[in-house]
Amino acid sequence: MGISRTEAASALTDIEQTTGRSYERRGYRIAGPILITWGVIWMIGYLATGLYPQRGSLIWIPLDLIGLVLSALLARQGKAAHPAAADRGAGWRSLALALAVTAFLGVTFTLFKATSPEVYLVYPGLICGLIYSAVGIWRMTRYVWIGAGMFAASLVGFYFLQPWLAFWMAGVGGVGLILGGLWMRRA
C-alpha cells in the first residue's frame, strides 16, 4: 500500500516541525546557564552601583568582561553537548551584538545627554529588554517573556522607585534573569 504525495509532504512537514522544536528546546538548555550568569553579573553590578554611587559604576567594566568570557565558555560547552542544536557562528554573532549594544549605549548617552543618574541606571534594562524581546519574536519565544518582563520592571523602577532604583534593578533584573535562565534550562 502506498500513500499520496500530499500525505507524504504533510508527514515530512510534521517531521521538520518536530525536529525544529527539539532543536529549539536544546537551544534553551544552552542559553539557560548563560542567562543565569548574566543575572548574577547584573545583580552584583547594580548592587555595587547602589552602594557606592560615585565609583560603583566602574565595576561594570571587569564584570562585563567576565560575563563575556563565561558566556563564550558556556556556549562552547553547550555546543559540544548539543552539536545539532548549535547555530554555526552564533558565538561570533553574540560577541558582535554585545559590542554593538555597548557602542549604541555609549553613543546614545553622549548624544542625548541624560539629565539624571537614574536614566543611566534604567537605560541598559530597557535596551536588554528590547533585545531579548526581539530574539524571542524572531526565534525563541521564551525570550519574549523575559525581555518584556525586564522592560516593564525597568520602567516601574524608574517611575515609582527612583530612590532605590539601583537596588530595584539588582533585585528584579538580576533575579528575573536567573529565574529566566532556570526556566530555559528546564526546557
Place this chain on the structure above:
Amino acid sequence: MAQLDELIHQPLRLKIMAALYAERDGEPLEFARLKAIAQATDGNLGSHLTTLEKAGYVEIAKDFVGKKPRTRVAVTPAGRRAFRRHVDYLREVVEGAGGE
C-alpha cells in the same frame, strides 16, 4: 531500501520518532520533554511508546532521581534505520518516484 513503515507513519508515532532521532547519538529523552516536543498527552504518548517498544524501535528506561521517578526514552539502532528508511520513502513519494 526506502519503504513505507506503517507503524511509524501514524502521526504521533512519527513525531515521537522524529524527536528521538534528533537526539545526538540516540541519547535518551525524558518523558516530559518528549511529551512537549511531540505535543502529546500523557496517556497518548504512553500507549504509542509501548507500540514502538514492542516493535524494537525504542527503549524505555525507568529509574529514580532522588525520590522522584523518571522515565527516559531512546531510539534503538533498529528504530533509527527504520525511521531513515521511512523518511527516504516519504521523500521519494514527494519527488514523484513512488506512492500512488
